[in-house]
Amino acid sequence: GVSLAAGVLQTPCSKGARWTQLAFSREDVGLDYEVKGISALYVQGVYRTTIDTGALKPKWGYFANVTGKICKVVEGWNGEVILSNEDKNCYWPSWWVSNVPLNLTEAGAVSSALEFAVGSFGELVVNTDLETCDVTAASIIEVGGRFLRFQERLSLNANTPEDPSSAAAFCVSRN
Structure with a gap:
C-alpha cells in the first residue's frame, strides 16, 4: 500500500x-480493462469512455469484446498505451493504442x-x-x-x- x-x-x-481529460493514466497500469462491443471501455469494471474507433490505433473495431491488463501508459496526448490480451500477460503485450481524451x-x-x-x-x-x-x-x-x-x-x-x-x-x- x-x-x-x-x-x-x-x-x-x-x-x-x-x-x-485522458482516457488512461499511470495509476491504471496493472489494472484490468474490458471493451464491451467495439466502443465501451471499462477499467476495473467501471465505465471510463466511449472509444472513437478512428482515434485509437489499431482500430478497436477489429477487437470486439476484448479483456486484459493495462501494461504501460504514457500520460499525454496520443501517449503510448500498451494492453495485454485476455491472458493478462504483459511480457507478450497484444495492442498498442494511443492515449486519447475522454469521449x-x-x-x-x-x-x-x-x-x-x-x-x-x-x-x-x-x-x-x-x-x-x-x-x-x-x-x-x-x-x-x-x-x-x-x-x-x-x-x-x-x-x-x-x-x-x-x-x-x-x-x-x-x-
Whole structure:
C-alpha cells in the first residue's frame, strides 16, 4: 500500500485535486480493462469512455469484446498505451493504442461547482476547497466542452527549510 506519512489522499473537491481529460493514466497500469462491443471501455469494471474507433490505433473495431491488463501508459496526448490480451500477460503485450481524451455524451457527465486552473499538462486543478462536494471520485464532469475524470493523487504535507514539520513521521530517517 501507499504510506500516508508524507501526506493525505486528495478528494475530488479538495484544493489541488487534478482532473484529467485522458482516457488512461499511470495509476491504471496493472489494472484490468474490458471493451464491451467495439466502443465501451471499462477499467476495473467501471465505465471510463466511449472509444472513437478512428482515434485509437489499431482500430478497436477489429477487437470486439476484448479483456486484459493495462501494461504501460504514457500520460499525454496520443501517449503510448500498451494492453495485454485476455491472458493478462504483459511480457507478450497484444495492442498498442494511443492515449486519447475522454469521449462520452453530455448526458453521461455531471456538472459541478468546482473552480479550476489549468495545470502544466492540460489537466485542470481545483482552485479552492468546495465545502459540499458535488462529485465523487468516479464522476466524469464536463467543463468547457471537455470531459474530465478525477485523478487520485497524494497531497503532500509541507516540510521545507522555511517551514519545517515538527512531526517525525514527515522527516526522512538517517541511515
